[in-house]
Amino acid sequence: MLPKKGEAPEGRHAYAVFPLEGVWNTAEPVPPGAVLNKDALRSTLMIRQPDFVTDGLAARGIAATNGKKPHPLYESVSFGRWNDGLCVQMLHVGPYDAEPERFSLMQTYCAEHGLRRVSGWHREIDLSDARRTDPARLKTVLRFRVEACA
Template identity: 60%
Template sequence: MKYEWKKQEKAFYLPPSEPTLITVPAYPYFMLSGEGNPNSEAFAEAVGVLYSLSYAIKMLPKKGPAPEGYHEYSIFPLEGVWDLSEQGRLKAGLDKDELVYTIMIRQPDFVTPALAVEIIEKVKRTKPQPLLDRATFGSCEDGLCVQMLHSGPYDDEPASFSKMEQYCAQQGLRRISKTHREIYLSDARRTQPEKLKTVLRFLVSREE
């Protein structure tokens, strides 16, 4: 049976359009860190590298013996953890050139660190790209979070974050940091801005 994250993990990837509290476990990811404007060519290249690695994993059975535990699945969506540089924090308004990010794509549980290294080296040979030297594989665990589905342009996200902050105040929750996670359910290259769907999530703790 093919594993479909849209169907089997709705709580994590298809939340309601109002803030909710959720505990997110650890998942394995291919990751790339960088800084600068997400509309830049450099960012697009980094996204491309993550998809190259992800599809290399998915296509393993067609290239030879499948790894132990392999099963059919849908590629997971692109995610990004976002912050601002120290200089960016001092500026009034958001300067996208001062953004700091780690973008990532979740991998199935059968992907081991050894297999991930093997795939990175394989992609270096078949699709050489300097950014592959910066690609990493590891586990991320968000833990207790507030999240919601944001519909519309990325530039309109502050309104959704405001709702999430209000929810925290009402529920006795405290946002831990200004970093946040975005999960991109839409392909921004093929989707009109008003139709974009993005999961917004930030870490919280319960007030003492």
Template identity: 55%
Template sequence: MKYEWKKNDKTLYMPKNAPTVIDVPAMNYFTLHGSGNPNHAAFEEAVGVLYSLSYAIRMMPKKGVTPEGYYEYTVFPLEGVWDLEEEARGAAVLDKDKLVYTLMIRQPEFVTEAFAQEVIETVSQKKPHPLLSKVRFETIEEGMCVQMMHHGPYDDEPASFARMEQYCEEHGLIRVSKLHKEIYISDVRKTQPDKLKTALRFKVRNV
């Protein structure tokens, strides 16, 4: 049976419309670091590179290569960890040109470090791109987090984060840092801004 992340991993990717606590286990990702305005072409190129690798792995059996442990699955959603350059953190207005991000797409458990590097090399030969040399294969464990589903434009996310921070105050939790993760459930190319669904998450600890 095909593994569907929207059905099999609802707690990770389809949170409620109100803040909840979740323990996020260690998972493997292709990651790519970048900076600047996400509305610019450089951001789209980074996203495209990560998807090219992710789809290359999913399509391997059709190319005659079946990794040990392979199973049918839907490619996982794009995720991004967001921060700001130091001098921009205290500004009253968000300067998107000062954003710093790590984009990532989760990979199935059967993808090993060695196999990931083989895929990067294969894609680099077939569709060369300078960003491929900057892609990393990493195991990331987020641990205890607060998350919720945000509905609507990305620019309206501060209201959802305010609810999440209020939840922390009410439940004896402290936000670990200003970094946060966004998981893009909707395809921004095909979805109206008011219909977008984005899972928001940040790390916390007990008081």
């Protein structure tokens, strides 16, 4: 919206809003085959920003939004960089509750290729809008960090 106000950050170009991403873990271990306690999930939600967005531009945007529509959660909003490093990922098509089956396939792939999952955290990139898409057709990229087994 800045160009409509006469402000155009250096390097600005038109872009589509990137998909919602979440980095997830659970506060409790989940044994294989067990039902996931969704109340124990912990997450960081994010939306990628174009390269021309700087720390200062993001801070100004957050402050301006909080000034127009105050909300206590704005205090927890931050702008930063994320590097996943070496990962295994796959496209999951279907409901979120079926994701554990895909993670099992990813673990099998790791075992077959000399890779080990680094932590319990994983990333989900929602390519579909869950509010408008039949759960059987949801598309989600699933990703977790790995390292080569020694």
